[in-house]
Amino acid sequence: MLSVTDMMFSVIILSITVAVISSETRITKRDGETVTLQMNTSMIPIKDYLWTFGRDNPTTAITIVTKGEVTRVNGTGFEDRLSTHVATGSITISNLTINDSGVFLAQVFTATGILRQRFELTVLENSYIHLNVLEGTNVTLDPELTQLQKEHYVKWTWGPDYVGQLIAQWKNFSFSIEERFEGVVQLNPDTGSLTIIRVTQDLSGFYCVQVLLGQELYIVLKYSLTVYGPVSTPKVSTAKHSLNDKNCYLSCSEKNGLSVNLTWYEGEKIINQTCSKDISSNLTLLLVIKNQDEGIFSCVAANPVSKEAVTVNSTLWCPPHGADPNWMQWILVGGIVGGIVVVLGLISVINLCLCMPGNTEGAGDCLNLRDMVEGRPSEPNEASQGNNGSEDALLSNG
Structure with missing residues (x-):
C-alpha cells in the first residue's frame, strides 16, 4: 500500500503527465449540520482517489482510497466525523463547525486522466433566523429540503435550542401533529416545511427543526418568530x-x-x-x-x-402665522368695531325715514329717537299739545 507521501507524489506526477477534467460546486451549511460531498463518477468506475482540504488551497490529505481500500489520515480534525463512501468516492462530514469552511478537492485517477472535483464549503454559525410577520397571515418555516426520502426523520419543536415542546414530526412517509397544534399548523409531507395558519401574537417565539439522514444530523435550523399587529391610521x-x-x-x-x-x-x-x-x-x-x-x-x-x-x-x-402675531386680537377688535358701525348705520336709516319732510306723523318719534341716540331726555312735543287743545275747543263748541 502506498504511503501518504507516495500518494501525494503520484498525484503531482499524474497532474503533470495526463489530462485533467475539473468541476466546482459551492455548498452552504450551518454549524451542527451534516454535509455529503458527492462525486460525479456515475459513468466511471473508480478505485483510486484522494481527498484534500484547505482554507484556500486544498493541500492537506484527509482520506485516500487505493484499489478500493481506505487509508485513514489522522491529525486533520475530521477523523471521527468523516465517512468515506468507497463505491461512489463521496465523503460525508457530520457535526460541522465554522472551522470546516474551506475548499475540498477530490482527485480520481483513471486510465485516461485525472477527474477533479472541487467543493467550496461555507459553514455558517447556527444563529436564529429572525422572521417578522403580520398577525392573521400564514407563515412557512422551510428546512430547505427539496424532497423527503425514507432515510429522513424530521422533528419540529417550539422553544429554544431544540428542547422545547414537540409540534410535529415526519418519519417513513407518515407524519403526526401534536394535539395542541392541530388546526394551527400544517406539515408538508414532501419537504418537511411547517406552515403556521393565521398566526396570532401568542404564537411568537422560537421554532426549531432537526432533520436526520439515517443516524446523521443532516439539518438543524432555529427560527425566531415575532408576530405584529397592524398599525392604525394616525x-x-x-x-x-x-x-x-x-x-x-x-x-x-x-x-x-x-x-x-x-x-x-x-x-x-x-x-x-x-x-x-x-x-x-x-x-x-x-x-x-x-x-x-x-x-x-x-x-x-x-x-x-x-x-x-x-x-x-x-x-x-395653519392660520396665516407669518403675519402680525396679534392677528387674533386685531380680528376681534375689528369685529366689534364693525358691529357698532352696523348698529349705528341701522339707527341712522330709521332716523332718516322717520324725519323725512312731510312725515308729520312720525315727527315725535323722530325727536324721541334723536334724543335717545344723543343721550338727552325727551321733552313734551309742542305740536302734539297744540292739536290736543284744538280738539278740546271743538268739543266744547259742539
Missing part, C-alpha cells in the same frame, strides 16, 4: 399655542403597539420621530411649522410589517 390635530407665537403646531397621535414608531416627514426627510416601550399609552408627536417651512407634511405610523400615513397641507391647517 390622527392629526392642531395644538394650542400662545397668541404671541408665530409658529404653527400640529399634533399627530397613534395607538401604541409592539415596535411602533411615529414619524413626521417632509417629503422623504425625517423631521422628528418617537417610540415607547410602554404600549399602554398612545404615541404623540408634535410638529412645529414656521412661516418658511410651509408645505406638505406626512405623519407615518409603522412597525416592521405594516405602515399607515396621513398627509397634511400646512397652508390648510
